[in-house]
Amino acid sequence: MTPLLLALVVALALVVAYMNGFHDASNAISTTITTRALKASSALWAAALLNTLGALLGMALLVMTVPWAVRLLGLGPIVEQLAARPDTLGAALLVLMLGTFLWDLLTWWMGLPASTWHAFFGTSFGVSLVIGTSAAWDRLGLMLAVSVVGPVISATVAYLLMQLILRLARSELLGPGHIRFAQTFSASTVAAGHGLNDARLPLAVVVIALGSAGADLSGTTTTVLMSTVAVAVGAGTLMGGHRIIRTLGRRLTDLTAAQGLAAESSAALTMSLGVFGLESPVSTSQALASSVVGAGVARGRRTVRWSVAREILLIWLVTPLACAVVGAALLGVVLELPGL
Template sequence: MDTVVILTLLIVVFALAFDFINGFHDTANAIATSVSTRALKPRTAIYMAAVMNFIGALTFTGVAKTISKDIVDPFVLENGSLVILAALISAIIWNLVTWYYGIPSSSSHALIGSIAGAAISAAGFAVLNYSGFIKILEALILSPFIAIAAGFLMMSLFKVVLKNRNLFKANKRIRYLQIGTAALQSFTHGTNDAQKAMGIITMALIASNMQTGEDIQFWVRIAAATAMGLGTSIGGYKIIKTVGGKIMKIRPVNGAAADLSSAMIIFGATLIHLPVSTTHVISSAIMGVGSAQRVKGVKWGVAKKIVITWIITMPISATIAAIIYQLLNLFSK
């Protein structure tokens, strides 16, 4: 079999593996608050998230097109298949390491950093599509700050609405609302995160001359959505514990406020075709909600560790991808 075909098949397999891992790595983010407040049992929440992720993944393709062309141009990328394969291996390694230690790191940062690192390793800094790459970086950097503000405002609104209500009865009723907000959160996760693997597969098809346009083929959408849904069904209990309890003590009203604010931001990013980190957005929304409730109630030490992981993910994944590319290139000669 032709080497290009073999490499393309490997990329498809690794891209779907990335989506599968992303499913159980990021499932926790979408359902952590509803599980921690006991609005949903863990297994029920995970199955619901799997279905909603699948539906969300099939609904949009704009983010996939951004990933496929805005970091590097696949039409001019030399050794494109090796670059993409190296990026996928790097992103998978970083996702598994952070999942093992229960750290809610960003799959988006890992993948985008890995693509950039592998491409630079192959062809130098000039290969980057700077206008598109900077636009993506801006979305990744600004979205957590917007999420903190949105979480703060949403919780402040909830406090005004529930001012004269019995808090115990209100929290009991809001648990039912949380079922809906968790489903919405999972749907928006699918609309943004599953698109990244679709974009990677499309890049590979273009780089290997198996596709001439940037449209996302239907089989790519089905395969990525299925991989995300299956990965989600496994769940990520270590990260649920961190996101759902270690940042702050979450009550149903806090969880609903965090879910609604973060879902709006993720879906907004999907509508303008920009990839954002669902991990960043959801964790930041929880911090914003906690700040509106009581600033001292937020465990800022845990939040600091999460932020440090966010900062180091992109440069570390870029470095790993650069090294893997050189190794793959060495052995492919």
């Protein structure tokens, strides 16, 4: 892989990391801002810091090698097919990052929470078709299973937690002050978990690109690049994706502090199961949105605006297919460039 192509892949990976923080800032702070448990500025700064720390923690816990990155992203067939053509592999990585970025940008503009991971995997389907190789179905199958089961678990756990919180509140064992304090803690957990979970995607792309270019992954330069990915996620979070915050906090339901606590606690649990239990990427957007619905149903089905919930579900269903088309089209254009 030429130095220029490597630089482009790394730069676009950082852009995706920034966009991911911007797009998914709502996962950590939408509930605390809506319920006024924290001021918007304080919530954004706290979420940005915790996202960065979560990403750095992930770097410390993981052994970041090319095989790890390839397995995480399900890019085994693509990397094997293009092992002798590093520049074409670089072009494929560029397309994967660009397709993911464009989908995040579109769904942010629409104000709908969507999965960055699903956008990436969908784009990888399209790239696989153009290259003429199969997708890593075992890895992708696990991801799809988690994406189906995860929201159901999140909604169910949030519903049960909300019922428990309501009972404790009625018996005066849990007051508004306790709920707001606990909500701040649960939001912090989601923010750190988001950094740990989502920073791995651009980080793994950087690792594959560096490995293809023959770089020493244990060197200082690599460490600096990987730390920059973590900072980019935090910087994006600091900007805040307010369109999606409004959807989760006001359009989907009129969120209360108790609902926020139940939803965030449930989302944090689902993310933990995915990262540490199944070792599979989990959509933080899906985890929180489904948790908000589950907590809302616990207060009464009419508290949830089902038309908005259907819009969100439709975006989730469309994401893989739409991104596959985008990925195939983009790679077809890129491969027409001289030298590829």
